[in-house]
Amino acid sequence: MYTIKNGWLVDAEIHKSPHFTERDKEHDVSLLVVHNISLPPGQFGGPYITDLFLGNLDKAVDPFFEEIYQLEVSAHCLIRRDGKVIQYVSFDNKAWHAGVSNFNGRERCNDFSIGIELEGTDTTPYTEEQYNSLVCLVKKLQESYPLITHNTMVGHCDIAPGRKTDPGEAFDWPKFYHLLASIDE
Template sequence: MLTIQNGWLMEAEHQQSSHFSVRDTRDEISLLVVHNISLPPGEFGGPYITDLFLGRLDKSADPYFDDIYQLQVSAHCLIRRDGQVIQYVSFDDKAWHAGVSEFEGRERCNDFSIGIELEGTDTTPYTEEQYQQLVSLVRKLQESYPLIRHNKIVGHCDIAPNRKTDPGVAFDWQHFHALLDNDK
């Protein structure tokens, strides 16, 4: 059973990012955005995702990092391939995960959403551990933030369709929804 206290998932590893904004109390959390990330692209494990979200990515560690090491981005949580959860930003604050985005006519999705990164790529199948952990986390988030309904769980591709493709074709939405609906 997962526990959220003051916007923090108590069972997660906490790595507090400075890449966030205070959420306006009028912006009720009503959207959950599923992303993917791997650094360098297609490689799993290692410290680089956390380093990026904490603003300490060493550009000399990989040629790809030359273009991204100065980005100020974050997510609320990362779910690693083995199901481990790392939280970077309180759910009560705005992580900088969505960028230019729109959902149901509302722009600036960071204002009213929670962003969950899955360690992966658009075309690499996600692990069952990731699906199980995502479902557990979503259930707890829906309990704590009841405006996040099933139809308010979307991919980054859905809120920034001309810019983003994640979580990609490898994410099995049917499997995810079946797990989410099971044993309620």
């Protein structure tokens, strides 16, 4: 299980991204957004996701990077294929993960959400280690941010339909919810 202190996971690898904004106090964290990412697309491992979130992606490494190396994006955490968690932005701040988004009529989801990236693609099954780490992380987040509930955990595709497809058909929501419920038993 994880420990959160001052918005940071005590037990995770930390790489502080410059791509964040302070969260306004009137925006209580009430949404969890699940994403996926792989860099280059469809390839796993390597430093490139961290490089992107830190603003250090070398455009010469891969032709795809020429399109994205200047993006200023981040997520609160990344869960690697082996279940390792890396944190980039304090949960008390806004990571730049959602983009143009809307949840139940509320726009600008970055204002009130936590973004978790899973290393993967829409069509590649996620690993048991990723599900286990995600479930443990979500349980801990719910302790610190109790407005995150079963009804406020969504995919990026749910808050940006037509623009985003992640975490994709490969993410097994029933399995995730079952594992989450089994921790309470």
